[in-house]
Amino acid sequence: MNGNDTKRLSRLTAILTQLQTKRLLTATALADKFEVSVRTIYRDIRALEHAGVPIITEDGKGYTLMEGYKIPPIMFSENQANALILAEQLVLTTKDTSFIKDYTEAIEKVKAVLKYSLKDKVNLLSERTRFDRNVNRERNSNNLSNLQLALTNHILTKIEYTNEKGEKSVRYIEPFALLNTENWLLVAYCRLRKEFRYFRLDRIQKMEFLQEHFEPHKMTLQEFFDKYH
Numbered sequence: 001m002n003g004n005d006t007k008r009l010s011r012l013t014a015i016l017t018q019l020q021t022k023r024l025l026t027a028t029a030l031a032d033k034f035e036v037s038v039r040t041i042y043r044d045i046r047a048l049e050h051a052g053v054p055i056i057t058e059d060g061k062g063y064t065l066m067e068g069y070k071i072p073p074i075m076f077s078e079n080q081a082n083a084l085i086l087a088e089q090l091v092l093t094t095k096d097t098s099f100i101k102d103y104t105e106a107i108e109k110v111k112a113v114l115k116y117s118l119k120d121k122v123n124l125l126s127e128r129t130r131f132d133r134n135v136n137r138e139r140n141s142n143n144l145s146n147l148q149l150a151l152t153n154h155i156l157t158k159i160e161y162t163n164e165k166g167e168k169s170v171r172y173i174e175p176f177a178l179l180n181t182e183n184w185l186l187v188a189y190c191r192l193r194k195e196f197r198y199f200r201l202d203r204i205q206k207m208e209f210l211q212e213h214f215e216p217h218k219m220t221l222q223e224f225f226d227k228y229h
Contacts, residue, residue, distance in 0.1 A: 011036070012044055016053065019065045020112030023119055026062035067116055081118050084110060085125045096184055096201060098145035141201035144184055146209070151175040154213045157188075160206040161199060173199070174214040177221050187224065189217065196228060 011034050018025060018033070027041045034041075045063060049055055054066035084107060091103045111122060150157045157175060162168050173188035176196065184201040219227070 008044070012048060015041075015044055016048060017108055017112050019055065019063060021108050021119075022123065023116065024058065024062045024064050029062070078118060078121065081114060081122050082125055085122055088126065094144075094180070094184070095141060096144035097142040102145050141184060141204070143201050143204050143207055144178070146207060147175055147178065147186055147201070150209060151178065154216050156210045156212040156214050158208045158210055159199070159204050162203045162205060164203075168205075171199075172210070173197075174217070176217055177224065187221075189214075196224070 014034065015030060018030065027038045027045070030041045030044075031038045045055060045057075056064050056066060058064060088103065088107050091100060094100060111119065114122060147157070149155070154174070157173050159171050159173060160168065161171050169192070172191040173186075174191070175186060175188045177187040179185040179187065186199040186201060186204075187196060188199060189195070190197045
């Protein structure tokens with residue numbers, strides 16, 4: 001499979017997810033989203049149909065999927081679905097690009113398998129809910145998702161860090177906790193300083209997972225606060 005085939009397979013999968021997420025989609029909207037021609041979308045839709053995907057074409061309106069196709073609907077209550085949308089809007093106020101990308105992709109998959117009766121309501125609420133924190137949509141870090149992996153899998157991590165004085169250093173850290181303040185903060189055991197330190201994610205210039213795994217720290221986050229504050 002060459003690069004073009006891989007890209008097309010990825011787009012076909014994404015189109016299927018979009019069709020499961022939205023009740024009705026036009027070829028133009030899909031072309032704009034995936035930055036391809038409308039003719040390419042027509043070919044993609046035909047390819048999905050030939051693969052057995054039950055796509056219904058509504059003349060003059062767009063494409064929709066036959067209800068109940070393949071993935072059974074997730075049994076969320078309306079309040080639970082609304083809570084997910086509220087969480088989505090809160091995520092969009094964060095300053096970390098990687099976290100926004102991963103959450104947005106996850107919530108798209110959740111929306112894709114909601115019952116039609118909830119799907120329209122959820123999409124409406126998503127369009128009508130906004131938070132003004134971080135209005136300028138400044139994104140100043142891109143490491144949150146990787147640090148979550150390092151934390152949960154106890155991976156020793158090497159970072160290049162610039163402190164508030166502009167001094168640069170290389171640290172070997174054991175991620176312990178993540179705190180959401182105005183900027184994301186990482187609590188980690190620093191092997192250079194031999195103690196727990198706070199690191200602002202927007203000051204991490206570069207990070208690298210190492211082969212070594214560290215021994216999990218036994219204390220809870222509350223025990224950490226009780227001990228070090």
